[in-house]
Amino acid sequence: MASKPAADIITSIGGAENVVGLTHCATRLRFTLKDASGIDQAAVEAVPLVLGAVPQTGNRYQVVIGGAVETVYNDIMALPAMKKHAGDHGTGDTAADVKAAERAKGPRGKFAWLDTFFEILSDSFRPILGALLGASLFITFMALMATLGVIPSWNAPGVTLDPSWAFVNLMWQGVFVFLPLMVAYNASKRLGADPWVGFGIMAVVMLPGFNALGLTDGAETVFGGKAAVVQIFGLPLTVTDYSSQVFPPLIMAVVLGLLTKYLKKIIPSSVQLIFVPFLSMLIMIPLTAFLIGPMGVYGGAALGNFLKSINDFSPFIFAVVIPLAYPFMVPLGLHWPLNAIMLLNIQSLGYDFIQGPMGAWNFACFGATAGVLFLSIREKDRQMKQTATGALAAGLLGGISEPSLYGIHLRFKRIYPRMLVGCLVGGVILGLGGGVKTSAFVFTSLLTIPAFDNIPLYAGAVGASFITAMVLVILSGYKTPEQKAEFAAAQAAGTIASEETPPVSDIAAPMVAGASSTGTATATAVATVLATVGSPIAGIVVPLADIPDPVFSKGIVGLGVGVDPTEDTVYAPAAGKVLVAQATGHAFGLRLDSGVEMLIHVGIDTVNLAGKGFTVKVAAGDRVEAGTPLVTFDRKVIEDAGYSLVTPVLVTNPKKFGSVDQAASGQVEVGSPLITVTAK
Structure with missing residues (x-):
């Protein structure tokens, strides 16, 4: 892949120096x-390959890429300007970056130890x-081949596969059998210990020689033959199979991290x-073999058995609760313990019962993304089409929900x-069918x-989840009325705002108050002024940068000014056509006869009033003249609700012109020159 998207990403977030x-x-x-604070999020999301951007607390910023993230990361780190950061990878900084803004919404934000616990889990599995x-x-x-009758049930006890198929079966076992070693390495690294020491400690209990200790004379079989106890220097050692276990290496890494810090305090650095x-x-080797290992195995098994007892008691309740909980667990990182239990279930029970209901959530998530993709194609929204296409591909082919979740769903709360309805439908179908199981993670x-195990039931459930969420999103839309108004006004110029709007640095300095197309400005201005837009409302001029909403103040929607109104009626600033007239009365899009596209947004966040206090005077498609009333509003209703009355008056197609300048300051009356637009 070319490095241009990588360079564009760095440029859009303020350069390598930032x-x-x-x-x-x-x-x-x-x-x-x-x-x-000054990042133009629309500019970031306009970069090819970027699926979305997520601002976070503490000057942290996430850019959602999807499956190509590692390639983009490598391209960024290869940029000459990023050479000073070349040593950052793998230094343990990940922990600080993982603390997302969503943390404050759940228990992780209230208890530091709980936050650390989930961070260790996520950092242990993510790589x-x-x-x-x-x-x-x-x-x-392998499961598909067994279903089609090509091979016998590959995971049934006592089944012997043909050598060719046995080799294919080995291709997945390297990852899952030695999973404890991978987890031990990642968790030890995350906790400040030598990751190879953690790897070596966990490797001891996975050696064939360790398992052979349980077969020696005098060894006592326990736990239904799943483990054996043998005396080592007079101490009982529990010997069991640690393949695919995740809790023992996690606990070992925690203790190793604490021990490493202590040893570095008392041992001279030399x-x-x-x-x-x-x-x-x-x-740590004896401590892991004698205590931590068995404690992790059987403690984890106890958690798995607890969930199994709930599922055994009522598969219906379990199948409904899991998919409804996942949409809230994933943004908070609370799903990692369940992932660990799934792996443990497969190792101890031979199957897992959580992944089926989890699939209902995943496919509802992907279905909602498909609905957004359909609408973006219909609305000719190129940027959202790109985002949704990448997110849908990552979901349907890889089962990865993060591009959909962070790139779309958490940005558009409708x-x-x-999506939850889709989760419910899929969960109900699985529950009524008695649930499904899988013998693999x-x-x-x-x-x-x-x-x-029950392909028709599972396929029907996840298909219903997908279709339900997709249809509901298509029917109801995913944008709020305010978002629709802003998009429609920007698109009226032939492109969405993120593609058309220049960065804030390109905004021209304010011109002399009172400039007009009749020649009251300087000689240079007279020669280039294409149109002067009058004020649609009486009030006090507010510079663009001071409008109390970053979507407007950063020039994302368009260029212009704000007006803090002193009267209660908004008028058309010039002759033209009404493109958008929101029923809630808070926003209007106009195309003036001069070719200037306007957005007049009455107050900030006033869409939340749902039309209360507003009386709309025009409709989309109406012809208006200068001074035609657009809407009247009740100041007290807006102020009592706690919303600002500052009304942005913006040109949404500024790239068609040479400049868009503030033409007045202080008090203005209806029709007074407010904005001047010059020709290219």
């Missing part, structure tokens, strides 16, 4: 910036998601390289209620449907 640190996860670039996804497709292929690893292994996508 970057403090950069990491990435499975779908997102995670920036820590010196100053994120190996690609390997897990790849292995899950091999498992799905000999730490030798004695910190040695003493860590000397202490989507969530429709898979990402719930189109490609992994054959991995479930």
Whole structure:
């Protein structure tokens, strides 16, 4: 891939000098910036390959890329201007970047220890998601071959496969059998310990020689033959299979991290390289084998059995609750423990029962994205079409929900209620059918449907989730009335605002008050002025940068000024046609006879009043003259609701002109020159 998108991303966030640190996860670039307050989000999202952008607290900023995130990350790090950040990758900065703005909405934002717990879980799994996804497709292929009768049930006890198929079956086992080693490495690194020491400690209990200890004379079989106890120097050692286990390496890494910090405090720095690893292994290997390992195995099994008891008691309730909970768990990172339990279920029970209901959530999520894609094509919204296409492909083919979630759904809150209905429909179908199981950890996508034991039931449930969410989004739309008004006004110029609007730095300086097309300005201005827009309302002029809404103040929607009204009627500033007249009365889009496209937005966030206090005088398609009343409003209603009365008056097609300038300051009357537009 060319490096231009990488360079454009860096430019759009303020340049390399504004970057403090950069990491990435499975779908997102995670920036820590010196100053994120002035970023033009529309400019970021207009960059090819960018699916969306998510501002966060503490000058952190996420750019959603999707499956190509690693390639884009590498291209960015290869930029000459980013050389100073080349050593940042893998230094442990990821933890700071992961603390998303969503944290404040849930328990993670209230308890630091809980936040740390979920961060450790996510950082332990995130780097190996690609390997897990790849292995899950091999498992799905084996399941499909068994379903079609090409091979016998590949995972049934006592089944022997032909050597050729046995080799294919080995392709996924390397990832899942040695998963504890991968988790141990990532978790140890996250907690400040030597990751290879953590890897080595966990490797001891996975050696064939360790398992052979349970077969020696005098070993006592326990837990129904799943483990054995043998005496080692007079102490009981529990020997069990640690393949695919995730809780033992997580607990081991926590203790190792604490031990490493302590040892570095008491051991002189000159000999730490030798004695910190040695003493860590000397202490942690026996501690893991005798205590941490068994505690993790059976503690995790207890959690899995608890969920299993709920599912056994009522598969219907379980199948409905899980997909309804996931849309709120994923943004907060609360889904990671369930992922760990899924893996443990497969290792201990031989199957998992959580992934089926989880699929209902995933496909409802993808269905909502498909609905957005349909609407973006119909509305000729190129940017949203690009975002939704990438997110839908990542979901249906990879089972990855983050591009949809962060790129679209959390930005357009109307989507969530429709998506939840899809989750409910899929969950109800699964529950009525008695639920489904899978013998492998898979990402719930189109490609992994054959991995479930009841394919017709699962396919029907996720299909219903997808179609329900998609249809509801198509029927109701995903934009609020305010978002529709802003988009329609910008699109009237032939493009959406993010493609057409120049950056704030391109805004011309205010001209002398009173300039007009009749020649009251300077000689240079007279020669270039194309039109002068009169004020649609009496009031006090507010410069663009001072409008109390970043969507307007940053020039994202258009260029112009604000007016803090002193009267209660808004008039057409000149002759033209009404393009948009919101029923709520808060926004109007006009095309003036001069070719200037206007957006007049009465107050800030006043769409939330749902028309209360507004009396609309015109409709879309009406012809208006200068001074035609557009709307009257009740100041008290707006003020009592806590909303600003400042009314942005914006030119939404500024690139068609040479400049758009403020033409007045202070008090203006209806029709007084407010904005001058010069020809190119």
